[in-house]
Amino acid sequence: MLKIAYDQIYAHPLPEGHRFPMLKYELIPAQLLHEGVINKDNLFSPDMPEENIIIRTHDEDYWHQLRDLTLPPKEQRRTGFPLSARLVEREIRIAKGTIDGCRYAFESGIAFNVAGGTHHAGSNWGEGFCLLNDQAIAANYLLNSGLSKSILIIDLDVHQGNGTAEIFEKEPRVFTFSMHGANNFPYRKERSDLDIPLQDGVSDEEFLGILKNTLPRLIEQQKPDFIFYLSGVDVLATDKLGKLALSKEACKARDQFVFEQCIKHSIPLQVSMGGGYSPQIRDIVNAHCNTFKAAIDLYF
DSSP states (O other): OOEEEOOGGGSOOOOTTOSSOTTHHHHHHHHHHHTTSSOGGGEEOOOOOOHHHHTTTSOHHHHHHHHTTOOOHHHHHHHTSOOOHHHHHHHHHHHHHHHHHHHHHHHHSEEEESSOOOTTOBTTBOBTTBSSOHHHHHHHHHHHTTSOSOEEEEEOSSSOOHHHHHHTTTOTTEEEEEEEETTSSOSSOOOOSEEEEEOTTOOHHHHHHHHHHHHHHHHHHHOOSEEEEEOOSTTBTTOTTTOOOBOHHHHHHHHHHHHHHHHHTTOOEEEEOOOOOOSSHHHHHHHHHHHHHHHHHHHO
């Protein structure tokens, strides 16, 4: 059975007019349930992780500033969210959802988090709507628990996974792969193990061609025993922040290809949603839901 991390706290209240589409975290599971793609048994609510799990990835002083709500105003603005106790609880529950998803992935081959993909959070900073890096926290959990020895992080969000790259810069057991817009946020890039910067306006054919030429070879070279996938839908042509030109069909084909490669090599996979900023919320939700549908079609 596909297990999906979700909690009502994911849809955090924001000031009126805020540009982050927080509503999508309510609408994605609601849409999947409405269409009969999943049922309530597929969903699980993550609990609170222990602090020692967080500080294996994030600087202890940075974590304490988040926890105690003492993060300096400048650093709060960098995250894009007003800091509050509920926001911090949201972030750590999302991280625990990704950790728990890893365990379900060992059982079923794949697991999802309705939120997550918070790849701009580095070891001692948050930015770009990311405070804690859920997939980095989960990757370190697997390594420290002896559940994994070689991890591949596939980041196909339109923005570079700069926080993930920085966290694992000196960790040979984690290979970071980011395929992203060259002229997009973050404007100061970190160095992933493999970065593929894309020029503005990349088409379906070019994007999928690069991915299909890269990923199979990468899996063969690295031989990961676990994969994390960040499936941002801000690659869509409709996205107001993306600058690429992918159709919703190509976005789904991207997901299908990643899933097919994981199935081919029998590698457990955890999927976090990442970004999506199309002006119409339905475009965001439908594209995210297509990721779930592609997984169910191939795995179940």
